[in-house]
């Protein structure tokens with residue numbers, strides 16, 4: 001029997017207060033993490049997520065797991081730096097897992113889609129993601145061991161490799177293509193520093209960000225998905241657990257679509 005776990009590992013998850021980030025955080029607290037730090041802009045949402053995760057940890061017999069919420073706006077350089085410094089007070093110079101998940105989108109037809117809309121999306125999805133990684137790399141480097149390197153998971157999107165955009169999420173799709181390619185390059189650069197970098201590319205998972213689009217598409221998303229359903233919490237959690245466990249220690253620089261194969265099916269890809 002293979003036991004996938006993150007026993008004793010520390011983790012930071014940006015945007016870990018809801019949606020996909022919260023799924024990731026839950027996967028780690030219930031599978032042995034010793035400390036999980038989440039962040040988003042809203043303190044109240046952070047505290048609610050923290051309470052939820054503590055309850056999950058307790059139910060999984062991991063009540064020693066520390067769960068910390070540090071509110072911060074990562075798109076603001078100063079706040080991102082403060083988030084790093086506050087996190088490091090708990091991490092004490094070492095970090096095993098960084099999940100760069102926080103992201104936002106903006107959709108509008110070309111005529112109404114202003115450069116400032118792109119700037120805002122790119123600033124969070126690419127610049128803040130890069131800034132966060134840059135700050136935490138020294139801590140990730142300190143936590144490594146050859147059999148079980150530190151991990152960076154980038155939350156990209158399947159949209160980074162599909163074409164067509166009926167909604168006009170110009171900045172979002174460009175940002176996710178940037179994240180995917182950045183991930184491949186960082187994997188090569190950081191591999192020798194004993195940090196593995198892999199990208200996750202979800203299709204549609206219900207969330208605050210995706211629900212509007214899922215609703216507008218009606219049954220199209222599920223009808224055209226080879227698995228005839230949207231992504232579910234456990235789909236993502238199982239992948240994240242594997243990518244953070246020692247069993248995946250030789251997996252570096254991969255881009256993993258998690259969409260039931262929808263990106264290979266033209267109608268789904270072209271909504």
Ligand SMILES: NC(=O)c1ccc[n+]([C@@H]2O[C@H](COP(=O)([O-])OP(=O)(O)OC[C@H]3O[C@@H](n4cnc5c(N)ncnc54)[C@H](OP(=O)(O)O)[C@@H]3O)[C@@H](O)[C@H]2O)c1
Pocket residue numbers: 014015016017018019020021039040041042045072073074075101102103104124155156157158201202203204205206207208209210
């Ligand atoms: N859901 C999907 O179908 C799907 C598909 C492909 C990729 N993704 C990617 O998965 C990631 C999570 O998306 P989601 O669907 O879970 O969206 P979501 O429910 O909107 O969650 C986004 C998270 O990021 C946080 N956040 C937003 N702006 C922030 C900022 N400036 N600083 C710090 N935190 C910030 C949000 O909290 P606050 O608003 O409180 O700050 C929230 O915790 C994103 O990168 C998204 O592109 C999602």
